[in-house]
Amino acid sequence: MTTVPARPPLARSSDRVIAGVCSGLAVHLGWPVKNVRVGMALATLAGGAGLVFYAWLWIMVPTADEAARRNARRPASPIAPAVSQAPAAAVAGTLSALPSAPPGPAPFGQPPLSQAPSNQASLGEAADGGAPQGADSAAPPGARKPGEPPWFRWQSMKYGKEILLGCGLLLVAGIMIAQLLGVDVPLGTLIPAAAVLGGASIAWMQLDETRRAGLVDKTKADQAGGWARLAAGLALVVAGVLVMVSGSGSWEQTWLALLASVAVLGGVVLVLLPWALKFWRDLETERAGRIRETERAEIAAHLHDSVLQTLALIQRRAGSEHDVVRLARAQERELRGWLFQDPGREAGQLSDRIKAVAAEVEDLLGNAVEVVSVGDAAMTEGHEAMVQASREAMLNASRHGGGAVSVYLEASDGQAEIFIKDRGPGFELADVPEDRLGVRESIIGRMKRHGGSAAILSTGDGTEVRLRLPAASTDNVEGKS
Amino acid sequence: MNVNQGAAAQAASSVRVVIVDDHAIFRSGLKADLDASIHVVGEAATVEQAIAVIAEQRPDVVLLDVHLPGGLGGGGREVIAGSVPLLGTTRFLALSVSDAAEDVVAVIRAGARGYVTKTISGAEITDAVFRIAGGDAVFSPRLAGFVLDAFGTAPADIADDELDKLSARELEVMRLIARGYSYKEVAKELFISIKTVETHVSAVLRKLQLSSRHELTKWAAERRLL
Numbered sequence: 001m002t003t004v005p006a007r008p009p010l011a012r013s014s015d016r017v018i019a020g021v022c023s024g025l026a027v028h029l030g031w032p033v034k035n036v037r038v039g040m041a042l043a044t045l046a047g048g049a050g051l052v053f054y055a056w057l058w059i060m061v062p063t064a065d066e067a068a069r070r071n072a073r074r075p076a077s078p079i080a081p082a083v084s085q086a087p088a089a090a091v092a093g094t095l096s097a098l099p100s101a102p103p104g105p106a107p108f109g110q111p112p113l114s115q116a117p118s119n120q121a122s123l124g125e126a127a128d129g130g131a132p133q134g135a136d137s138a139a140p141p142g143a144r145k146p147g148e149p150p151w152f153r154w155q156s157m158k159y160g161k162e163i164l165l166g167c168g169l170l171l172v173a174g175i176m177i178a179q180l181l182g183v184d185v186p187l188g189t190l191i192p193a194a195a196v197l198g199g200a201s202i203a204w205m206q207l208d209e210t211r212r213a214g215l216v217d218k219t220k221a222d223q224a225g226g227w228a229r230l231a232a233g234l235a236l237v238v239a240g241v242l243v244m245v246s247g248s249g250s251w252e253q254t255w256l257a258l259l260a261s262v263a264v265l266g267g268v269v270l271v272l273l274p275w276a277l278k279f280w281r282d283l284e285t286e287r288a289g290r291i292r293e294t295e296r297a298e299i300a301a302h303l304h305d306s307v308l309q310t311l312a313l314i315q316r317r318a319g320s321e322h323d324v325v326r327l328a329r330a331q332e333r334e335l336r337g338w339l340f341q342d343p344g345r346e347a348g349q350l351s352d353r354i355k356a357v358a359a360e361v362e363d364l365l366g367n368a369v370e371v372v373s374v375g376d377a378a379m380t381e382g383h384e385a386m387v388q389a390s391r392e393a394m395l396n397a398s399r400h401g402g403g404a405v406s407v408y409l410e411a412s413d414g415q416a417e418i419f420i421k422d423r424g425p426g427f428e429l430a431d432v433p434e435d436r437l438g439v440r441e442s443i444i445g446r447m448k449r450h451g452g453s454a455a456i457l458s459t460g461d462g463t464e465v466r467l468r469l470p471a472a473s474t475d476n477v478e479g480k481s
Numbered sequence: 482m483n484v485n486q487g488a489a490a491q492a493a494s495s496v497r498v499v500i501v502d503d504h505a506i507f508r509s510g511l512k513a514d515l516d517a518s519i520h521v522v523g524e525a526a527t528v529e530q531a532i533a534v535i536a537e538q539r540p541d542v543v544l545l546d547v548h549l550p551g552g553l554g555g556g557g558r559e560v561i562a563g564s565v566p567l568l569g570t571t572r573f574l575a576l577s578v579s580d581a582a583e584d585v586v587a588v589i590r591a592g593a594r595g596y597v598t599k600t601i602s603g604a605e606i607t608d609a610v611f612r613i614a615g616g617d618a619v620f621s622p623r624l625a626g627f628v629l630d631a632f633g634t635a636p637a638d639i640a641d642d643e644l645d646k647l648s649a650r651e652l653e654v655m656r657l658i659a660r661g662y663s664y665k666e667v668a669k670e671l672f673i674s675i676k677t678v679e680t681h682v683s684a685v686l687r688k689l690q691l692s693s694r695h696e697l698t699k700w701a702a703e704r705r706l707l
Contacts (some may be wrong), residue, residue, distance in 0.1 A: 328536070340579070340581045368600075370622065370623075370661070372622045372623050372625070372626035372659045372660075373626065374626050374629040374630050374634060374659070375630070375634065406622055406660060406661025408622070408626070408659045408660040408661065409655075410634060410656070412634060412661075419660045419661075419662045421660055421662075461666070464660070
């Protein structure tokens with residue numbers, strides 16, 4: 001294999017018949033998939049060379065998903081946007097994934113399983129994909145193939161199974177005819193060999209499956225089914241090897257051979273088990289360490305970009321109390337958002353918008369705006385008007401109240417209510433000049449236009465603006481728009 | 482809970498307070514902020530220290546940070562759990578920088594009588610300490626918001642278990658507190674006495690601590706409280 005830089009890396013493609021080796025190779029070499037597949041089939045006929053080559057590539061070449069993950073390990077920027085997204089879950093998920101899975105939260109939306117290949121391509125695959133399998137080693141593998149469809153994902157292929165079945169049956173028929181015609185077909189060798197091949201492919205396919213599942217989501221791996229497949233594959237291989245070794249011998253011989261091989265295997269396991277365990281533990285420790293390291297780097301990057309910068313600014317502005325408070329509030333808000341953000345919550349809801357507006361007012365005027373929200377609602381046009389009206393009310397409260405502003409949002413199925421309260425000297429709505437539109441237009445008028453209502457209560461102890469928007473009227477507004 | 486220990490007399494005279502917080506800067510700042518009639522008789526920075534100091538000093542009020550090092554990692558909750566025999570005479574006011582519902586509600590359910598944020602002013606915290614010492618509950622707007630979130634905003638039916646829902650009146654009180662009203666303003670708004678407001682708030686606190694309501698546990702479980 002020569003590696004030309006311009007070429008895409010060799011990876012097994014998800015557009016596959018058996019393991020995606022041919023299509024991966026085709027992409028890598030820049031050849032048509034069909035040619036590669038036919039070539040592989042022809043090479044298989046030449047003493048099974050193609051088959052061996054295929055198996056070797058299957059073992060050595062990573063799947064496309066894995067290759068992508070491997071490349072994604074080096075983050076382009078140290079500041080991960082999704083650090084706060086449940087690091088614990090990510091750690092757990094990665095730990096349970098396969099060794100090759102990189103640490104950290106899964107930022108790259110992996111295409112889950114095979115993306116249904118185009119119909120035409122799949123049909124082509126089926127046509128020449130059947131050939132290498134059938135040509136493998138005469139009848140039995142071909143004959144068994146139809147029993148295997150669960151390991152193939154040909155959702156978009158209409159006649160894949162039928163074509164394979166046909167190929168297999170044709171091969172069986174050919175062998176039978178050959179036998180009838182007197183040709184000596186070494187069935188005693190062919191059947192066990194086919195069993196070994198079939199068992200190995202079943203087990204390997206299961207490995208591919210778990211790799212993919214592990215990369216996407218651990219829970220998607222069908223554990224019980226996976227083990228059953230692995231066991232079936234193993235049993236097939238063992239049976240095939242046994243029959244091959246003991247030839248057409250008696251049961252006794254087979255039994256002895258089985259016993260001997262089990263004893264040998266047991267001895268090997270006994271010797272290697274501590275090594276394997278140690279290796280596994282080292283691997284786990286190393287992976288956990290790497291995950292911690294990544295997390296730490298992300299947190300450090302975040303703190304550097306936010307908190308350290310703000311602290312530097314605060315030191316430079318130490319003389320101005322107003323600025324210091326404003327900076328501290330803004331940084332507090334940002335840090336809170338980063339630390340306590342609930343990843344399960346839907347963004348862009350009414351409460352988010354109100355909090356964003358409150359933050360804006362706080363930055364603008366420097367007075368604290370405390371938001372308490374109960375319940376939430378998806379944004380509608382009416383809600384947007386409500387947000388704008390409450391922004392106006394918050395601005396007034398902060399400007400004229402001259403202290404902290406309390407905002408309370410209560411949203412339920414029936415209605416949304418927002419209360420904006422300050423502790424300023426208060427004012428009389430009637431005293432506000434006609435040309436000042438802030439209260440009359442931006443708050444009361446806006447709410448009325450969208451089917452809601454606004455009330456302003458002002459006493460010497462402060463002012464409270466009450467906005468109310470029934471859910472039904474927002475539907476009407478939506479209908480009109 | 483043993484509330485009738487001459488609460489008024491206690492509030493009128495000096496109140497003995499222990500401050501539990503792992504930041505020395507915050508402790509000294511808080512001490513300076515507190516009214517002269519409040520005597521800080523002890524300080525602690527870890528869970529173990531706190532339990533020891535509280536057992537020794539038997540203060541009226543403990544100002545308790547929700548997040549504390551030491552112990553089994555339970556923070557303020559663990560301090561309250563370790564001081565259960567004193568809960569009748571010593572009352573806990575939770576202080577936190579955290580807005581997270583799980584922190585706040587966990588410490589309230591452990592037995593704290595109130596919760597305020599650390600950004601609160603000196604006058605406000607003094608008022609809160611006296612209130613707690615007098616046997617009342619102290620609810621910040623945010624805590625009231627959590628309560629409304631947890632219990633739902635629909636009033637209780639007569640058929641409901643009384644611990645499971647807030648009465649219509651309690652809901653009104655909680656809503657007003659969440660809107661930033663002081664107890665006095667709540668009383669004025671609802672045409673009731675301040676004492677009645679305090680009774681309602683204490684009842685809500687009791688429900689929050691004792692309710693095993695399905696929705697509350699679900700709500701708590703979703704926020705990993707249990």
